[in-house]
Amino acid sequence: MNSDDSPDHINDSRPPEHASGAQSRRGFLQRSGTGMAALLMAGASGPALAAAATPGAPNSVKLPLIQDPNTEPAENTPDPNAEPDRRVGYAIVGLGRLSLNQILPALSASKYSRVVALVSGDAEKAKKIGRQYGVRESAIYTYQTYEKLADNPEVQVVYIVLPNGMHAEYTIRAAAIGKHVLCEKPMAVSSAECQRMIEACKKANRLLMIAYRSQYEPMDRMIAKWVKEKQLGPLHEFIAGNSQNVGDPTQWRLKLALAGGGPLPDVGIYCLNAARFLSGEEPFEVFATTYKPDDDPRFKEVEQSVQFLLRFPSGLTATCMASYASHESRFFRLQGAQGWAEMNPAFGYNGLQLRKGQLVEGKNAQIQIGIDPVDQFAREIDHMSLCVVRGQTPHTPGEEGLQDQRIVEAIYESARTRRAVKIAVPAGPTRGPDPDEENF
Incomplete structure (x- = not known):
């Protein structure tokens, strides 16, 4: 940390955040599937899908940005x-x-x-x-x-x-x-x-x-759409990790009062929020462990690493980990009875990679899906701007942050007591309306 400890002089190396959405239709960049991606998003199967995929081998699919100048602008x-x-x-x-x-x-x-x-x-x-x-x-x-x-x-x-x-x-x-x-x-x-x-x-x-940010990012939203459409079948496992090797032991992220914890609230929350957002479910129980070495000056106040297992009403489990002492790694995989979706790397500002696995003509097929790069921060900020203009609740209001914080507290309680901890169901919705989907 700089000797001037005002917030401006604190390095902000936190992983990705932000994306924006919600924009009018006139003159807008819209997303349209081509080849395999179009078939996947439409839920196609059988001969049409088989013609676009090679079973057992990854197929690269590009979803280009295209412009449709013929549609009318949305109201407000x-x-x-x-x-x-x-x-x-x-x-x-x-x-x-x-x-x-x-x-x-x-x-x-x-x-x-x-x-x-x-x-x-x-x-x-x-x-x-x-x-x-x-x-x-x-x-x-x-x-x-x-x-x-x-x-x-x-x-x-x-x-x-x-x-x-x-x-x-x-x-x-x-x-x-x-x-x-x-x-x-x-x-x-x-x-x-x-x-x-x-x-x-x-x-x-x-x-x-x-x-x-990830809730506005196009590939994350595509996976959530697959889940809603049951393209992956009943969900069984979510596995995620987000790690980095922090350096300066004086930085604010290692100070409990300023950070609220170690890697869990900083990078682990990506795994936690992805499990909730992508599945569309709320966990009811968590079991967790944390580790803090005695001889590392970086971890005098906060944990070095955290591992937690979330249980959901449908039977889905989410196994997640986060660390401040491991080589940078960001990934997740969501597995269902009829397919899986994987991002590796995940959670980043850019360079995200999405793959989908499913049966095609009775054989396993893996499809790699690419989306033209977008400024995820601009998308997120613009979503907020549209909500201000429209007087509309944002997609990720305070209630979404509150629910994650309640789960974070349950994770720390479980690690402290070495017991599973129940998680209260939110009293109401934690998310507002979806962002304007023509931008995804």
């Missing part, structure tokens, strides 16, 4: 060709690595969103970045002048990109000054904080969205 959808000052304005809170390398470039590439303000503990750094992105110097704030965002009508959404332990405070403060909130994940460091964030935004009649 801003024009993607609108002048920048007509787009939804964002204040970025925290100028660490994630903001600089991913979020600010994504805002430049987005269709409905723009950066209009910056909040930082380093005024000179913020001014320099502001000049790069056309942010007026008068729209640069410190953490002490944060509430002055209330006087800036260009700011409609505050995007919280701070250490986990600061999410609740800055979300609640944003709601109090009348701003919608897009908050990085994990949502907070306790379910109590999550609940306060939800209540603050509801009281202020402001939207709250948690940045679950």
